[in-house]
Amino acid sequence: MAISFNLNGNAVSVDVDPDMPLLWVVRETQGLTGTKYGCGIAACGACTMHVDGVATRTCVLPVAAVEGAQVRTIEGVGPETPSAVQAAWLQHQVPQCGYCQSGMIMVVEALLDENPAPSDADIDDAITNICRCGTYDRIRAAVHTAAQLRREG
């Protein structure tokens, strides 16, 4: 049974097991590998995408659950010019190995959509993804910068 959803602005229809997690559908059938597999149990956040604007861990989300939904991945951020978050990420030189950063950026994009001026406590609550390289301090600084860049438009 085909499942249809919108991926980064494009209508897609996939004919896969409806239980297959969105992460693997996007990576393997759509060829968008920016979103990562980290734990498979929604514990690390590397697989974060937006589903109807909500930051969602997709390694346990059956693709059937996004029928008709708007799905956005890291490849849909920017992509022509860097978003405020991406620009802040480069300004603060956030990534190290970079593997978790797609998930981090997707969480922050959703946070700022909802809360244009997050406090440190808001950032603590929103960002529970794991970064094994330990880029947390630069992430925090970059979130504040991104919020400012967005406000300045």
Place this chain on the structure above:
Amino acid sequence: MSKEMQPRKRSTLGKWTRRSFLATAGVVGGGLALGLTLSPNRLTMAADDAATGDEVLLNTWVKVTPDNRITVFFPHSEMGQGAGTGLAQMLAEEMEADWDTVSIVQAPVTDAYINSDLGRGYIVGEGANIPAFMYPMIDFAFLQIAGNLVGQMTGGSTAIRLTGHHGMRRAGAAAREMLMQAAAAEWDVSVGTLTARDSVITHEASGRSATYGALAAQAAAFSPNLKPALKDSADYRIVGKAKPRLDLPEKVTGNAQFGIDVTVPGMVYAAVALPPIRDARVDSVDDAAARARAGVRQVINLGDAVAVTADSYWTATQALETLAITWTGGRTDLSSASVRAQHVRDLDTGTLEEMEGAGDVAAAMARGTALQAEYQVPYLAHATMEPMNCTVALSKDGANIWVGHQNQLFARNVAAEVLGMDPGQVTMHPVYLGGGFGRRGDLDFVTLGVRIAQAADAPVKTIWSRETDMANDTYRPAILSRLEGAVAGGRITAFANRYIDAKSGMPDSERPFAFQYDVPNRNVARVICPSPIPVGTWRAVDFTQMGFFHESFMDEMAEAAGADPLQFRIDHSEHARRRAVLERLRAESSWDNPLPAGHGIGVAMVDSFETIVAQAVHASVTSDGGVQVHGVVSVVDCGRVINPSAAEAQVTGSVIYGLTSALYGEITLEGGAIQQTNFPDYEMLRLSNAPEQSVHFVQSDAAPGGLGEPAVPPVTPALTNALYRITGDRIRSLPITRSGLYAV
């Protein structure tokens, strides 16, 4: 320069074709390969792989194209440390390159790019401290590379301190000299009348100038000077600057390709089951349900592993779960308790090997206030964010392999051995590493991927699940240490450490066991007790254990002496650089300031990989044992800092890595099985409980030390020293949860 190496005179700045370049191989073979690849064959290989069309490979580290762009090839893996950018800065500085035109490429995996500059640093006699584990790679007589012991090795914090300091700087300087020689020949002027800056050579008297790109082809005909003049550091314009890392733009767009992202035409995906009990073997597999599942291709029984291949990774994992695998045998006798019991037995009765000693420890112990303590640390997993994976495409002629590995050339050679091929038949494709931390220097995930590919009917990407990754790591070993000390008159008069060496792979030449303070009577001795489960290099390797032991016990001795722990360290440090680092820590931290009740600061210092790091950790403990780490101050003397931003990131990241292990890290073994499965039971520090950090680099013109690892070891003892000052309970076993504490 000998006569036959003189370039042919040319009247115009015409482009030489690649054909003519290769035709001059006899000339360039005389020594053009600056990466210390001295044979013409190797140069040809490098040219084949790295240069196309009109491009010219000036030497094996750097390529200048006619459009005046410079590509720096770096023989290391990018796993987050930013070494490629730092190495390019070192090369570009000496080359007088226009930084904005520099890009980096991980060097193709051929013998041409081996870390032979490491050997060179030794040969040219700069007193370079070449780690002994590099020795087997080098035949000192001829700088030939020995068989399977070669590697494009990323580990031991070596990229900047060895490849960069001994290789990249000279390659850049030699390339600049060749370009200037080309310009001098072209314009019939002397080299001394030319200046090079921002990739342009200028002859001021005549007003002539030419870009590096325009001169590249002619320059390739000159022989590189193996001892080019290097710049005075006062003239540096690129080194020491926080240049943005060249690999980061594609790491914020999702475009960076990690091993797990590789797609090969016709590829299938493999999920794999490894023995739940150490060393168990497959007895039988009932795969009926798996084979019946749509999308499943094959069930592959390797005897020590079972793989399922399918048209998607998820299908493969689902089918794998339906397999009824009966395992037989295995080390069911192994447990964390049995490992500890063996360590106790070995320290009680095993053969001690003295690692360093001086004076008369026993006599000094008898004279002073003696103290002793037993310390232990657990096994730790690396838990790289990108689980192990390996993609292999076989053909009758050879193999193509995509794998994030810290030693690509070694991985290639071992893969070739498994395949029964010549190494030359195996092509490695560099990819980004989603974390390494030492884990990706091992070969198990490469050989497994290759063996699955041998049995598979298509190219195959094998991905380890997080659970497989966690339970089949090459762990940081659990070890045990017995420490003794004596103090008298406010001084340490004796120090002794007897410890278990579980053979992590750490070379003795790095001296992780050395007690770094001045003590007249000292004895450090080990009992070798190889771990019964696989162990490997875990970021900073044995310094993590020894750092915890020594720096915790240092506080115990300070207390016995009635001394301030930081001042006590300073007072026992004749070593000027260590002393300066400790004094700077006192100035930069809140060490001397009063703190609220329930708060405390601890300090520690570890000198590793030619870099000294001292840290102050400010923590608090709630009445029910909740530990919060508020701040960490790091003072670092790593010699010359190549890129301050990237250097700071290595320190702050190392602090998180070390604190995570102190607060949570413990891999336990029961009935021969690893008990941890995924992040909930192998927890990680997260943003909300990451401390505030500040990093202070000592201004220095000394040769650069390593930085990927040295900030890991001190943070754990600095934390536990702080906790002791709050609670009065000394933590001698990690993680802190073993002492009834927990991370908030």
